[in-house]
Amino acid sequence: MSDKKEQKKNWPLWEVFVRSKNGLEHRHFGSLHAADAAMALENARDVYTRRNEGVSIWVVESKHITASNPEHNGELFEPANDKVYRHPTFYDLPDEVKHM
Amino acid sequence: MSEKEIKNLEEIFDQKIARDEKIEPKDWMPEKYRQTHIRQMSQHAHSEIVGMLPEGNWISRAPSLRRKVALLAKVQDEAGHGLYLYSATETLGVSREELYEQLHSGKAKYSSIFNYPTVTWADIGAIGWLVDGAAIINQVPLCNTSFGPYARAMVRVCKEESFHQRQGYEIMLTLSKGTKAQKEMAQDALNRWWWPSLMMFGPTDDKSTHTAQSMKWKLKRKTNDELRQQFIDQTVPQAEILGLSIPDKDLKWNEERKSYDFGEINWDEFWQVVKGHGPCNRERLQTRVNAWENGAWVRDAAMAYAEKNAERKIKKAV
Ligand SMILES: [Fe+2]
Numbered sequence: 136m137s138d139k140k141e142q143k144k145n146w147p148l149w150e151v152f153v154r155s156k157n158g159l160e161h162r163h164f165g166s167l168h169a170a171d172a173a174m175a176l177e178n179a180r181d182v183y184t185r186r187n188e189g190v191s192i193w194v195v196e197s198k199h200i201t202a203s204n205p206e207h208n209g210e211l212f213e214p215a216n217d218k219v220y221r222h223p224t225f226y227d228l229p230d231e232v233k234h235m
Numbered sequence: 236m237s238e239k240e241i242k243n244l245e246e247i248f249d250q251k252i253a254r255d256e257k258i259e260p261k262d263w264m265p266e267k268y269r270q271t272h273i274r275q276m277s278q279h280a281h282s283e284i285v286g287m288l289p290e291g292n293w294i295s296r297a298p299s300l301r302r303k304v305a306l307l308a309k310v311q312d313e314a315g316h317g318l319y320l321y322s323a324t325e326t327l328g329v330s331r332e333e334l335y336e337q338l339h340s341g342k343a344k345y346s347s348i349f350n351y352p353t354v355t356w357a358d359i360g361a362i363g364w365l366v367d368g369a370a371i372i373n374q375v376p377l378c379n380t381s382f383g384p385y386a387r388a389m390v391r392v393c394k395e396e397s398f399h400q401r402q403g404y405e406i407m408l409t410l411s412k413g414t415k416a417q418k419e420m421a422q423d424a425l426n427r428w429w430w431p432s433l434m435m436f437g438p439t440d441d442k443s444t445h446t447a448q449s450m451k452w453k454l455k456r457k458t459n460d461e462l463r464q465q466f467i468d469q470t471v472p473q474a475e476i477l478g479l480s481i482p483d484k485d486l487k488w489n490e491e492r493k494s495y496d497f498g499e500i501n502w503d504e505f506w507q508v509v510k511g512h513g514p515c516n517r518e519r520l521q522t523r524v525n526a527w528e529n530g531a532w533v534r535d536a537a538m539a540y541a542e543k544n545a546e547r548k549i550k551k552a553v
């Protein structure tokens with residue numbers, strides 16, 4: 136309550152990824168604050184896997200993630216649109232050809 | 236951006252939601268959408284966090300180990316719900332510190348229901364049964380809301396809520412089948428929690444201002460009155476199984492509507508509590524602020540330790 140409450144630094148933000156079972160990929164579950172990676176892992180266990188939701192957890196500090204900008208989705212993903220030859224239906228084969 | 240361009244973007248945005256497409260944090264959104272979501276989601280988060288206090292009051296006095304572990308797990312879930320929701324809110328570009336500051340300064344609201352005291356053990360039963368029950372009805376439609384992070388958080392929350400309600404109802408059931416004094420305790424808790432639970436659905440439709448906008452953004456799918464009616468219709472038969480009576484002399488089955496008619500809600504009381512004059516408003520907020528301030532040295536120590544460790548690692552590497 137006094138003026139000595141000038142806090143040093145806030146705990147950074149971490150993104151949490153959980154593999155729900157072997158055979159599946161890690162999936163983004165959410166984020167949390169923690170002082171370091173070890174604490175982020177422990178907090179992730181308590182916040183996101185209280186009911187056996189996972190067998191493996193990854194945490195990464197949010198500032199290390201580079202994300203694409205959805206406003207540039209046009210330029211970024213458009214080149215895929217006009218490359219129909221990447222799809223099997225582009226190729227004309229006679230019906231007699233089986234197993235292809 | 237010109238006004239016309241914004242109008243155009245807004246139209247595309249509205250159509251996207253109408254098509255049931257989700258909005259993700261980095262997508263363009265109208266400023267009002269962002270602000271409304273920050274407000275509603277953070278209020279929701281604050282409610283989960285403050286909501287731990289009335290129940291936490293009984294953890295050390297739970298009547299058996301079975302009840303104690305269940306209540307502990309329930310309260311821990313509520314902390315988790317608060318954290319899912321804070322983290323979802325932060326994706327909109329507001330920091331956790333700002334959100335806490337809004338709560339601690341009284342600028343942000345939380346659900347008024349948590350400003351009522353838990354004076355007996357039966358209150359823990361009534362809260363799980365009625366308060367979590369009402370929360371479920373409010374929250375289930377939000378699993379399909381338009382803002383992706385909010386919808387995903389709500390899916391997790393809703394999965395966990397049903398245990399909360401069942402553990403509360405089981406407490407009520409045990410008390411109702413117990414001694415005369417225990418049954419009276421259960422009835423007393425129902426008497427005190429019934430009306431505040433009905434108020435959890437907010438003002439009546441004719442007094443509710445945000446409904447149209449909220450419907451469009453799928454923050455709401457049914458009106459306050461519809462949700463309240465749904466709660467009453469499903470809860471009355473549950474009270475009958477307990478052998479307890481709902482404290483409303485006007486409560487009556489309406490064969491035509493296939494619903495219960497019910498008495499007038501005391502809206503003066505509702506607004507009093509919203510404005511900060513409920514039985515526990517000051518105590519709740521003070522407890523929360525104390526917890527935050529008294530924990531500051533722990534947060535600082537953890538940060539200092541983390542920084543020292545990081546430095547040590549660098550030195551070793553050199
Ligand atoms: Fe909750």
Ligand SMILES: [Fe+2]
Pocket residue numbers: 313367370396399
């Ligand atoms: Fe709950």
